[in-house]
Amino acid sequence: MSVNAKPLPPINPDTQPFWDGCAQGRLLLQRCGDCGHLQFYPRMLCAACGSRTLDWAESCGRGTVKTFTIIRRAVSAAFEPDVPYVVALVELEEGPTLMSNIIGCDPAVVAIGQPVRVTFETRAESVAVPQFEPMP
Amino acid sequence: MAKSHSLRGQVAIVGVGDTEVGKVPELSATGLCIDAAKRALDDAGLTKSDIDGLVTCNSMAEPHMYHAEAMAEHLQIFPSYCVSAGAGGGTTFAVLYQAALAILHGICNRVLISMADSLRTGLTREQAMVMQSSSGHPQFETPYGATVPGYYALIANAYMHRYGVSAEQMAAVAVTARAHAALHPGAQMRTPLTVEDVLASRMIADPLRLLDCSLVSDGGAAVVLARAEEAGEGPHQPVYLLGAGEGHGHEHISQAENLTSSHARQAGERAYAMAGLGPQDIDFVELYDCFTPVVLIELEDLGFCGRGEAGAFVAEGHTRLGGTLPMNTHGGLLSHCHPGNPGAMFALTEAVRQLRGEAGERQVVDAETALVHAQGGILSSHCTAILGRGR
Ligand SMILES: [Zn+2]
Numbered sequence: 314m315s316v317n318a319k320p321l322p323p324i325n326p327d328t329q330p331f332w333d334g335c336a337q338g339r340l341l342l343q344r345c346g347d348c349g350h351l352q353f354y355p356r357m358l359c360a361a362c363g364s365r366t367l368d369w370a371e372s373c374g375r376g377t378v379k380t381f382t383i384i385r386r387a388v389s390a391a392f393e394p395d396v397p398y399v400v401a402l403v404e405l406e407e408g409p410t411l412m413s414n415i416i417g418c419d420p421a422v423v424a425i426g427q428p429v430r431v432t433f434e435t436r437a438e439s440v441a442v443p444q445f446e447p448m449p
Numbered sequence: 450m451a452k453s454h455s456l457r458g459q460v461a462i463v464g465v466g467d468t469e470v471g472k473v474p475e476l477s478a479t480g481l482c483i484d485a486a487k488r489a490l491d492d493a494g495l496t497k498s499d500i501d502g503l504v505t506c507n508s509m510a511e512p513h514m515y516h517a518e519a520m521a522e523h524l525q526i527f528p529s530y531c532v533s534a535g536a537g538g539g540t541t542f543a544v545l546y547q548a549a550l551a552i553l554h555g556i557c558n559r560v561l562i563s564m565a566d567s568l569r570t571g572l573t574r575e576q577a578m579v580m581q582s583s584s585g586h587p588q589f590e591t592p593y594g595a596t597v598p599g600y601y602a603l604i605a606n607a608y609m610h611r612y613g614v615s616a617e618q619m620a621a622v623a624v625t626a627r628a629h630a631a632l633h634p635g636a637q638m639r640t641p642l643t644v645e646d647v648l649a650s651r652m653i654a655d656p657l658r659l660l661d662c663s664l665v666s667d668g669g670a671a672v673v674l675a676r677a678e679e680a681g682e683g684p685h686q687p688v689y690l691l692g693a694g695e696g697h698g699h700e701h702i703s704q705a706e707n708l709t710s711s712h713a714r715q716a717g718e719r720a721y722a723m724a725g726l727g728p729q730d731i732d733f734v735e736l737y738d739c740f741t742p743v744v745l746i747e748l749e750d751l752g753f754c755g756r757g758e759a760g761a762f763v764a765e766g767h768t769r770l771g772g773t774l775p776m777n778t779h780g781g782l783l784s785h786c787h788p789g790n791p792g793a794m795f796a797l798t799e800a801v802r803q804l805r806g807e808a809g810e811r812q813v814v815d816a817e818t819a820l821v822h823a824q825g826g827i828l829s830s831h832c833t834a835i836l837g838r839g840r
Pocket of ligand 1: 345346347348349350359360361362363364
């Protein structure tokens with residue numbers, strides 16, 4: 314990988330199904346078979362009850378911007394062409410929060426509480442990263 | 450039920466040492482760590498043979514796989530307690546009370562805690578930036594290209610949005626820190642600042658501007674800890690550990706339960722309980738000011754201000770020398786220095802000098818009791834310590 318490429322997620326066996334979902338355009342959450350808790354990021358145990366019985370559930374992909382920033386100084390050369398770019402925390406309708414960029418709009422229009430929806434950015438062969446864009 | 454009162458007044462800091470800070474190209478990170486250690490030993494009137502406990506933290510510029518062990522070899526000491534602490538900025542005071550426990554339980558008699566790094570001259574700007582931002586979750590945060598200021602800006606934006614805290618009020622934190630650094634002959638940045646200067650500085654990650662962000666520095670600091678009964682043998686007024694407590698929330702900011710308060714609250718409550726003291730008993734504070742809004746959240750979490758009120762509290766001047774709660778009397782990470790993980794060590798050595806009455810122009814009048822707080826990660830891991838002239 315070139316030093317100028319954006320980082321790829323170091324996928325591991327615990328998270329492989331999540332990233333497989335992304336590659337197919339589906340945003341997957343984990344759902345606890347015992348207590349019904351929905352969680353992100355994917356992990357070994359239910360964060361609510363400790364159960365090992367976890368399954369996958371597809372998120373509707375809609376959420377709201379919980380907070381955000383506009384990055385004016387890129388973290389590395391790979392992100393320099395994107396400056397200024399938005400990094401946000403997005404709260405999904407199902408409850409869990411995840412980090413994302415907000416893409417497809419002028420950073421100046423992004424606001425806390427703004428409705429957004431998921432889209433997927435292909436970063437390598439069979440690796441897609443969830444991204445969010447303003448709801449049309 | 451934890452018997453948390455058992456530590457109060459049982460150990461004391463008997464020596465402190467700070468290296469030169471800012472740009473120190475003539476010393477490696479290892480050199481700075483040893484320099485700080487030697488200064489603290491000299492200050493305590495001790496030699497290396499008096500030390501049988503050693504705590505360090507790893508360096509980013511010059512990492513060692515087993516850092517404390519490498520420093521022990523370098524010093525040629527052969528301790529019975531030797532550990533490299535590694536939980537970011539919050540480790541400083543956590544190791545302080547863990548070392549106190551080692552002393553009280555007879556594992557060792559005197560512990561040297563020395564921490565240093567060369568983020569300014571030992572790394573390129575890009576290396577320092579990438580290394581620090583590697584605190585992001587590798588799968589679920591790093592792919593989005595946030596910097597450390599970016600992660601903290603997520604908190605700053607949420608805090609300002611929720612409480613209506615203004616950019617001017619955040620800037621007052623930086624202005625106060627600089628006013629105090631101007632009175633510290635060793636501080637990295639001593640030219641006074643105005644709120645207008647902060648607001649005119651370059652935006653780094655909205656709403657954080659350059660002067661809302663702490664420095665990038667070389668430097669190190671060290672303390673020597675001894676049993677309270679033996680603390681009076683040294684050349685200086687001992688400074689006693691009265692209380693300490695940790696609090697741990699999330700590790701990654703995207704997993705934070707709350708963006709406008711933190712587990713500083715739990716850390717503070719535990720430290721107050723151990724000391725048998727409350728916020729009203731504290732004469733001055735040294736808080737972790739990696740970014741200006743962090744200080745505001747800490748002032749609220751530690752019980753000095755109501756929710757959303759810390760911005761006005763600082764802007765009104767209460768945290769200046771001569772105010773009701775002088776804060777970051779050496780200039781903090783914003784203006785004194787910030788060499789990364791060792792940063793809060795300077796808050797500790799400053800608190801000791803204040804409590805000894807050795808702070809010169811920046812002395813807090815009649816300082817008897819201090820609270821120091823450090824945090825690591827992105828408002829993740831916290832430790833509070835309460836120190837006093839008396840036991
Ligand atoms: Zn469950």
